[in-house]
Amino acid sequence: MHCADFPQVMVSMAQNRTLSEVLSSITAGIAACTNVALARLWLIKMGDLCATCRLRTECPDQSRCLHLVASAGNSSDPAANLTRVDGYFRRFPLGVRKIGRVAATGESLHLPNLRESDEWIARPEWIRQEGIHTFAAQPLVFRGEVLGVLAIFDRAVLNDEDFKWLRVFADHAAVSIANANAFEEIAFLKERLEEENHYLREEVTAARGGGGALIGESPALKKVLQQIDLVAPADATVLITGESGTGKELVASAIHERSSRRERPLVKVNCGAVPEALFESEFFGHVKGAFTGAMRDKAGRFELANGGTLFLDEIGEIPLAMQAKLLRVLQEQEIERVGDPRPRKIDVRIVAATNRDLKAEVEARRFRQDLFYRLSVFPIENPPLRERREDIPRLAEHFIRTAARRLGRRAPNLPTATARQLAAQDWPGNVRELQNAIERAVILAKNGPLIFDAPAPASAPAAAPAPIVSDPTTPVLTRAELKQRERASISAALAQTSGKVFGHDGAAALLGMKPTTLASRIKALGLTRK
Numbered sequence: 001m002h003c004a005d006f007p008q009v010m011v012s013m014a015q016n017r018t019l020s021e022v023l024s025s026i027t028a029g030i031a032a033c034t035n036v037a038l039a040r041l042w043l044i045k046m047g048d049l050c051a052t053c054r055l056r057t058e059c060p061d062q063s064r065c066l067h068l069v070a071s072a073g074n075s076s077d078p079a080a081n082l083t084r085v086d087g088y089f090r091r092f093p094l095g096v097r098k099i100g101r102v103a104a105t106g107e108s109l110h111l112p113n114l115r116e117s118d119e120w121i122a123r124p125e126w127i128r129q130e131g132i133h134t135f136a137a138q139p140l141v142f143r144g145e146v147l148g149v150l151a152i153f154d155r156a157v158l159n160d161e162d163f164k165w166l167r168v169f170a171d172h173a174a175v176s177i178a179n180a181n182a183f184e185e186i187a188f189l190k191e192r193l194e195e196e197n198h199y200l201r202e203e204v205t206a207a208r209g210g211g212g213a214l215i216g217e218s219p220a221l222k223k224v225l226q227q228i229d230l231v232a233p234a235d236a237t238v239l240i241t242g243e244s245g246t247g248k249e250l251v252a253s254a255i256h257e258r259s260s261r262r263e264r265p266l267v268k269v270n271c272g273a274v275p276e277a278l279f280e281s282e283f284f285g286h287v288k289g290a291f292t293g294a295m296r297d298k299a300g301r302f303e304l305a306n307g308g309t310l311f312l313d314e315i316g317e318i319p320l321a322m323q324a325k326l327l328r329v330l331q332e333q334e335i336e337r338v339g340d341p342r343p344r345k346i347d348v349r350i351v352a353a354t355n356r357d358l359k360a361e362v363e364a365r366r367f368r369q370d371l372f373y374r375l376s377v378f379p380i381e382n383p384p385l386r387e388r389r390e391d392i393p394r395l396a397e398h399f400i401r402t403a404a405r406r407l408g409r410r411a412p413n414l415p416t417a418t419a420r421q422l423a424a425q426d427w428p429g430n431v432r433e434l435q436n437a438i439e440r441a442v443i444l445a446k447n448g449p450l451i452f453d454a455p456a457p458a459s460a461p462a463a464a465p466a467p468i469v470s471d472p473t474t475p476v477l478t479r480a481e482l483k484q485r486e487r488a489s490i491s492a493a494l495a496q497t498s499g500k501v502f503g504h505d506g507a508a509a510l511l512g513m514k515p516t517t518l519a520s521r522i523k524a525l526g527l528t529r530k
Contacts, residue, residue, distance in 0.1 A: 010029075010169065010172045012025050012029065013025050013026060013029070013172060013173060013176040016176065016180065017180060017183045018180060018183070018184070019177065019180040019181060019184060021180075022173075022176045022177055022179075022180045023041055023069050023070035023177070024070055024072075025176075026039075026041055026070060026150065026173045026176070027039045027040065027041055027070040027071055027072035028072045030072070030150075030152055030169070031072035031073050031074060031082075034156075035154050035155040035156040036073065036074065036152055036153075036154055036155075037073055037074060037075065037130045037131075037132055037153045037154065037155055038071070038072075038073035038075075038082055038130075038152065038153040039071070039072050039073060039150070039151070039152045039153075040068060040070070040071045040150075040151050040152075041068075041069055041070040041071070041140075041148060041149070041150050041151075041173075042066035042067060042068050042069065042092060042099060042103070042148045042149045042151075043066070043067055043069050043140075043147060043148035043177070044064055044065070044066055044067075044094070044103060044146065044147060044148055045064065045065070045066075045067045046063065046064060046343070047059075047062045047063055047064060047065050047091075048067075048343075049090075049091050050062040053065075053091050053093075054089065054091075055089070055091070055092065055093050055096055055097070056093075058093060058096045058097075059093035059096060060093065060094075060095060060096075061093075061094065062093075064094060065091050065092060065093050065094060065100075066091065066092040066093075066094065066099060066100060066103055066148060066149060067090070067091060068085045068089070068090040068091070069085060069148075070085065071083055071084060071085055073153075075130065076129065076130055076131075077129075089122065097120065098111075098120055098135075098137065099137060099149050099151060102137045102138075102139050102149045102151075103139060103146055103148065103149050105139075106139045106141060106146050107139070108136075108137065108138050108139065108163070108167060109135070109136065109137040110134075110136050110158070110163050111134065111135040111136070112133065112134045112157045112158060113133060113134075113157060114127060114132055114133055114134060114135055127153075130153070130155065131155050132153045132154070132155060133154065133155060133156060133157050134152075134153070134154040134156065134157055134158045135151070135152070135153055135154075136151065136152050136154070136158055136163060136166055137149055137150065137151040137152075138150050138151075138166055138167055138169075138170035139170070140170055140173055140174040140177060141170075141171070141174055142174040142175060142177070142178040143178075147174055147177055147178065148177075150166075150169075150170050150173060152166070188297075188299075191296075191297060191298075191299060192299050192303060192304065195298070195299050195304055196265055196304055214247065214250050214251070214254060215391065215394050215395050215398050216388055216390070216391025216394055216395065217390070217391065217394075218387075218388035218389075218390045218391045220383035220387050220388045221383070221388050221391060224251065224380060224381075224382060224383070225254075227378075227380045228251065228254050228255055228258065228380070229258065231255065231378045231380070232254070232255045232256075232257075232258035232259045233258070233259060233260065234378070235259065235260070235261075235349055236377045236378045237330075237349070237350045237351070237352070237374065237375055237376075237377040237378065238252075238255060238350075238351045238352070238377070238378045238379075238380060239315075239352050239353070239354070239358075239375045239376040239377075239378070239379045239380070240252060240351065240352070240353040240354075240379075240380050240381075240382055241353070241354060241355070241358075241379060241380070241381050241382065242353075242355065242381060242382030242383065242384065243355055243382075243384045243430055243520060243523065243524070244355045244429070244430065244432070245385075245429045245430035245431055245432030245433060246382040246383065246384055246385070246430045246431060247382060247430075247431050248313070248353035248355075248382050249268065249311065249313060249353070251353075251380060251382055252266070252268075252309070252311040252313075252351040252353060253266060253311075255309070255351055256308070256309040256311075256349075256351070259309070259349070261307065261308045261309055261349055264305075264306075264307040264308030264309075265304060265305060265308045265309075266305075266308055266309045266311060267301050267304045267305035267308065267309070267310050267311065268311040268313060269282070269283070269301050269310070269311070269312060269313065270313045270314055271312055271313060271314045271315055271316075271317045271318045272313075272314040272317030273314075276319045276321070276322065279318075279319070279322045279325075280300075280322075280325065280338050281294075281298070281300065281338050282300060282301060283300050283301050283302055283326070283329075283335075284300040284302060284303075284329070284335040284336060284337055284338065285297070285298050285299045285300030285302075285303055285335070285337040285338070286298050286300075286337050286338035286339055286340075287337050287338070287339040287340045288339075289339065290337070290338040290339025290340070291338065291339070294338075294339070297337070298337075300335065300337065302329065302335050302346050302348055303335065303344065303346065305346075305348045306346050306347060306348060307347055307348075308348070308349070309348070309349045309350075309351055310348050310349070310350055310351070311351050311352075311353070312350060312351070312352040312353070313352075313353050314353070314354060314355070315352040315353065315354050315358075315375065316354040316355075316356035316358055316361055316367060320366060320367070320368070323367065323368045323371050324368065326371065327368060327370060327371045327374060329346075330350060330371075330374050330375075331374070333345065333346055333347065333348070334346060350375065352375045355523075357523075357526055358372050358375075358376070359372070360526065360528075384427075384430050384520070384524070385427040385430045385431055385433075385434060386426050386427060389423045389424075390423070392419070392422050392423040392427075392434065393414065393419040393422070393423060395431065395434060395435075396414055396419060396422055396434065396438055397414055399434065399435045399438035399439065400412065400414060400438055400442060400450075403438060403439040403442040403443075404442055407442065407443065409442070409447055410447060411442075412442065412445050412447070412448070412449060412450050413450075414450065415449075415450075418450060418452065421452070422434070422437075422452070426514070426516075426517050426520070428514070428516035428517055428519070428520045429516075437452065483525075486521070486525070487525050487527065489511065490507070490511065490518070490521060490522060490525065490527060491527060493507035493510045493511050494507050494522075494527065496510065497510060501515050501518055501519055501522070502515045
């Protein structure tokens with residue numbers, strides 16, 4: 001092998017920034033040398049073709065192997081394509097055959113005077129046809145770590161001087177490969193940082209005004225806080241259930257902030273707002289050119305949350321076809337960007353939330369059972385506001401201060417009578433509805449007293465309170481019996497109105513209830529409209 005252009009090739013390698021350019025320049029540079037029939041380069045990567053690998057029976061460990069990543073040469077056959085990397089032995093197990101042993105030991109290999117009868121040669125007819133006399137392989141070593149193997153088949157007999165030059169070339173190639181990997185990692189981290197900053201800016205904007213679902217001293221809220229304290233350090237998957245507006249997102253934030261992942265981001269995604277066609281791109285990311293409009297590489301929400309927590313809000317809205325892909329990611333803890341078959345390992349804690357009855361969705365075959373069990377390792381039920389009425393005055397005061405601060409006004413006082421009035425309401429929209437009502441009242445107050453719309457009370461008042469007449473013969477019903485009677489009464493009303501809730505001829509009018517209250521009770525009791 002005579003190559004006067006080695007120094008120029010090494011300079012060209014160092015100037016390339018992308019790994020693909022570096023690999024091509026290495027093999028193409030050697031192939032330009034006199035008498036070189038074939039130059040090939042393998043890198044050590046994760047095992048990926050174990051089921052179809054020709055050498056799988058000899059492989060001691062299928063976790064890593066040598067991948068053929070670049071090839072170039074000069075064949076006597078004009079039709080031969082020596083740049084292909086998907087042909088013979090595109091994978092070599094570490095320690096197996098000549099190439100594998102060079103990678104496993106880090107020792108060079110120099111075999112002059114080849115004979116086609118040598119048993120290790122996979123294609124003797126090709127050796128004879130091309131007139132190959134020498135095989136040489138050099139490990140690519142960077143800072144004591146073997147990155148891969150560079151091998152050549154030469155039509156001449158290489159002397160010791162040629163072999164030493166090949167060693168020098170391999171050392172420079174290893175440095176160029178390591179630099180290219182570093183540049184790609186820097187580009188990835190930069191992109192990820194930009195995505196995180198963009199996401200955090202969106203979160204800060206959306207969070208202005210704050211929530212308040214975790215403010216209070218009610219037994220229902222204390223139970224939730226105890227569950228948060230138990231599960232936060234455990235790193236287990238959590239499923240938060242509850243009606244809309246109860247503050248499930250704040251529960252997820254509290255879990256993250258009390259966990260060991262609090263220094264990493266809490267990434268939130270509303271599953272119901274992601275179009276099915278963009279599901280994979282939004283969750284797993286994509287590479288440039290993967291589809292129309294993919295102008296650059298993009299990290300998905302799973303990558304943004306790597307090392308932290310991913311909050312999947314409205315998990316019940318994910319289409320059935322996409323649930324299998326989500327389940328695989330949760331099980332394997334690795335993702336593939338759209339258009340990139342390379343798997344990427346992730347370390348993400350999942351906290352999911354839904355206002356649906358996922359057990360009923362599983363029974364109706366609208367939600368995968370295996371995904372349900374994967375998500376509900378530790379379920380937390382967030383109570384509706386009507387079950388924590390004693391917290392409403394404190395929540396109202398918090399929202400008054402928040403709204404006044406945002407409007408640049410002095411926070412008005414909350415009279416005791418007004419606080420009792422607020423606590424008497426059902427609030428079917430829960431904390432979100434209360435917050436909106438408070439903000440509206442603060443705006444209308446204009447530095448004066450608070451003015452609230454007069455919502456219907458929790459139960460319709462009679463013209464005059466009727467005295468309670470005790471009858472010793474009246475049976476005393478337990479809470480479960482009362483709930484069963486309520487369930488039967490609502491079911492009968494729905495049956496009579498063919499499942500209609502709203503309107504003068506709906507079930508709400510028949511029962512003398514507010515339609516929103518009835519809708520809330522239907523959901524809480526797990527009833528279906530027929």
